[in-house]
Amino acid sequence: MEITAIYPGSFDPITNGHIDIISRGLNIFHKIIIAVMNHPGKKSLFTAEERKEMIEEIYGDEARIEVDVFKGLLVDYVEQRGANVIVRGLRVVSDFEYEMQMAQMNRKLDTRIETVFMMPREIYSYLSSSLIKEIASYGGNIDCFVPKSIKTRLEAKFNAPPDA
Numbered sequence: 001m002e003i004t005a006i007y008p009g010s011f012d013p014i015t016n017g018h019i020d021i022i023s024r025g026l027n028i029f030h031k032i033i034i035a036v037m038n039h040p041g042k043k044s045l046f047t048a049e050e051r052k053e054m055i056e057e058i059y060g061d062e063a064r065i066e067v068d069v070f071k072g073l074l075v076d077y078v079e080q081r082g083a084n085v086i087v088r089g090l091r092v093v094s095d096f097e098y099e100m101q102m103a104q105m106n107r108k109l110d111t112r113i114e115t116v117f118m119m120p121r122e123i124y125s126y127l128s129s130s131l132i133k134e135i136a137s138y139g140g141n142i143d144c145f146v147p148k149s150i151k152t153r154l155e156a157k158f159n160a161p162p163d164a
């Protein structure tokens with residue numbers, strides 16, 4: 001049976017940690033739909049369309065990856081796509097409480113849905129999009145944390161005039 005998994009997140013921006021999870025996911029699932037969503041509590045640096053475009057640049061013609069933008073409830077999106085698996089990365093124990101709460105709530109909202117957790121390589125366990133943005137905003141070195149195309153986008157964002 002060919003299983004399609006939904007990998008939702010803010011991806012503001014996508015990092016090597018996310019990319020590591022996606023690679024692992026492709027070893028298990030036939031197709032992964034990367035769903036760029038807005039986290040209600042976070043103000044994003046990039047628009048959802050920019051985030052989608054940045055991910056598409058990385059995956060190019062990879063037929064088993066699709067990138068999409070969705071505003072609304074994750075369970076509604078999963079249903080809409082005819083899927084029933086959500087993939088989430090678990091980096092450290094402190095991620096667990098929030099992730100478990102979301103997984104349980106999503107399962108309550110839609111009993112068909114299973115959340116599968118995957119662990120990235122240890123070197124990405126302390127990596128987050130928020131830290132990358134902070135380091136990039138001060139001109140720090142992020143070379144080993146994001147692809148070159150993402151680094152270029154971050155530099156452009158932080159070097160742009162305030163209302164650009």
Ligand code: PNS
Nearest residue numbers: 008009010037038039072073074102105
């Ligand atoms: O990368 P993030 O910010 O940790 O991703 C969180 C995200 C976007 C997956 C989560 O906030 C989400 O699912 N948002 C969509 C709205 C929703 O369904 N909320 C209820 C979750 S139980």
